[in-house]
Amino acid sequence: MSQARIGLVGLGVMGANLSLNIAENGFPIAVYNRTTSITDDFIASAGDLASNVVGTKSYEELVASLTTPRAIIILVKAGGPVDAVIESLTPLLDEGDMIIDAGNANFHDTRRREAALSEKGLKFFGMGVSGGEEGARHGPSIMVGGDASSYEVIRDIVEAISAKHGDTPCAAHFGPDGAGHFVKTVHNGIEYADMQMIAEVYGLLRDGAGHAPAEIGALFEQWNKGTLESYLVEITAKVLQESDPKTGQPMVDVIVDKAGQKGTGRWTAIEAITLGQSPSTIEAAVAARSWSSEKETRLAGEALFAETPAEAAPIPPVEDLEAALLAAKIIAYDQGFKLLAAASEAYEWNTDLAVAAEVWREGCIIRSALLDDMASAIREGLPHGQLLFAPRFADLVKTGVRALRRVVSYAAITGLPIPAFANALAYFDTLRQGRGTTDLVQAQRDFFGAHGFERTDGGAGHHGPWGGTTAHSAAQL
Numbered sequence: 001m002s003q004a005r006i007g008l009v010g011l012g013v014m015g016a017n018l019s020l021n022i023a024e025n026g027f028p029i030a031v032y033n034r035t036t037s038i039t040d041d042f043i044a045s046a047g048d049l050a051s052n053v054v055g056t057k058s059y060e061e062l063v064a065s066l067t068t069p070r071a072i073i074i075l076v077k078a079g080g081p082v083d084a085v086i087e088s089l090t091p092l093l094d095e096g097d098m099i100i101d102a103g104n105a106n107f108h109d110t111r112r113r114e115a116a117l118s119e120k121g122l123k124f125f126g127m128g129v130s131g132g133e134e135g136a137r138h139g140p141s142i143m144v145g146g147d148a149s150s151y152e153v154i155r156d157i158v159e160a161i162s163a164k165h166g167d168t169p170c171a172a173h174f175g176p177d178g179a180g181h182f183v184k185t186v187h188n189g190i191e192y193a194d195m196q197m198i199a200e201v202y203g204l205l206r207d208g209a210g211h212a213p214a215e216i217g218a219l220f221e222q223w224n225k226g227t228l229e230s231y232l233v234e235i236t237a238k239v240l241q242e243s244d245p246k247t248g249q250p251m252v253d254v255i256v257d258k259a260g261q262k263g264t265g266r267w268t269a270i271e272a273i274t275l276g277q278s279p280s281t282i283e284a285a286v287a288a289r290s291w292s293s294e295k296e297t298r299l300a301g302e303a304l305f306a307e308t309p310a311e312a313a314p315i316p317p318v319e320d321l322e323a324a325l326l327a328a329k330i331i332a333y334d335q336g337f338k339l340l341a342a343a344s345e346a347y348e349w350n351t352d353l354a355v356a357a358e359v360w361r362e363g364c365i366i367r368s369a370l371l372d373d374m375a376s377a378i379r380e381g382l383p384h385g386q387l388l389f390a391p392r393f394a395d396l397v398k399t400g401v402r403a404l405r406r407v408v409s410y411a412a413i414t415g416l417p418i419p420a421f422a423n424a425l426a427y428f429d430t431l432r433q434g435r436g437t438t439d440l441v442q443a444q445r446d447f448f449g450a451h452g453f454e455r456t457d458g459g460a461g462h463h464g465p466w467g468g469t470t471a472h473s474a475a476q477l
């Protein structure tokens with residue numbers, strides 16, 4: 001085989017599948033893994049595709065196998081291992097060569113690496129890849145950040161291996177340095193919110209209505225034929241209808257209710273707060289996972305507060321649950337896109353939100369029928385930057401929120417926690433309250449700290465006559 005068009009370091013599940021995808025699309029690829037036997041096994045099991053793959057046993061050999069400018073994908077564990085690979089590769093590369101981190105990375109690390117490598121004349125890319133093992137093998141959604149002109153060197157490969165929506169590749173360049181990894185981070189934040197809200201519906205039907213998992217799964221299967229059609233609803237339907245081969249019980253019933261998290265949801269929430277945003281559905285989803293791991297505390301709380309009265313109430317009809325899930329989902333996306341816009345502005349990425357929605361239409365974990373409409377709404381222009389204000393979504397949400405209110409009220413009365421739904425509703429109500437309550441917060445700040453406030457009749461920097469206020473008794477209220 002002549003020189004390979006692209007290299008890849010790290011033949012774990014994602015790296016191996018992405019390599020096969022690249023080879024299958026006709027691009028010769030050179031691969032390297034620290035443990036040589038893994039490389040050998042990979043080539044041995046690549047079948048016909050092995051003719052497009054060259055296994056290498058050292059970084060030197062990897063670098064020597066590539067056409068120039070060289071492009072090398074890294075798919076190793078986030079953090080230190082990525083830095084270690086970069087450190088090994090850097091001295092072997094020439095000006096204009098590219099290193100592409102295709103793992104989930106904190107975009108601050110990506111920015112740091114990009115800046116450090118650019119001083120050496122090298123190009124560093126943060127490339128978010130979504131879709132799990134199956135996506136990596138047959139077409140993931142790909143979110144790229146890095147130098148725009150160097151991206152052209154690998155663009156044909158990236159687009160060829162990505163999922164397609166019709167003929168459109170679900171892959172795009174979103175801006176310099178950390179933009180691609182940030183888009184992937186927000187994707188994951190939305191993924192967290194989406195999963196949590198689906199789990200909350202499951203909880204209401206399980207604990208409020210006493211339905212068996214398979215019944216709830218059948219309902220999700222039904223919903224997946226409507227506006228809620230999405231990968232996550234589809235797999236939820238399957239998961240809930242699965243039985244444990246060992247006990248015959250519903251599979252979910254033998255799974256401990258502690259959810260793991262590798263960090264991307266948390267990064268989304270942290271960055272949002274830093275940027276003055278409040279993606280409250282994502283925050284709720286991250287918090288729910290954190291609480292889930294405190295199983296002992298929750299069991300103690302259950303015993304301690306068992307007697308705390310929660311009233312009985314009839315669960316809202318399933319049509320309400322479906323409409324509430326749709327409304328809350330749109331609210332979560334509104335929050336995600338708003339965060340993306342804020343980051344793009346802060347870091348001067350010029351990220352196209354409509355393209356993000358388009359890239360998420362296929363291949364990734366949050367793919368859904370709604371994303372096509374979202375992309376169109378964004379292209380038409382979002383009033384005040386809010387997806388919720390776009391006419392097609394405003395109408396959907398107006399109806400859905402009525403159901404969301406009934407669902408959140410039911411959960412509050414009966415004592416079932418649905419934090420993502422409740423936060424979605426609070427966010428919506430905050431957005432539709434022209435006069436909020438922070439006039440009082442401003443007064444309090446001025447009272448204790450002379451921070452000043454803006455008057456409704458004009459002018460900033462005013463102070464209140466706090467010393468001379470007349471005391472009103474509570475009874476007068």
Ligand code: 6PG
Nearest residue numbers: 130131132188261262263264365
């Ligand atoms: C994807 C997924 C993928 C992975 C998450 C899981 O887009 O393909 O998001 O990146 O499944 O990292 O994240 P948690 O372990 O945090 O749930």
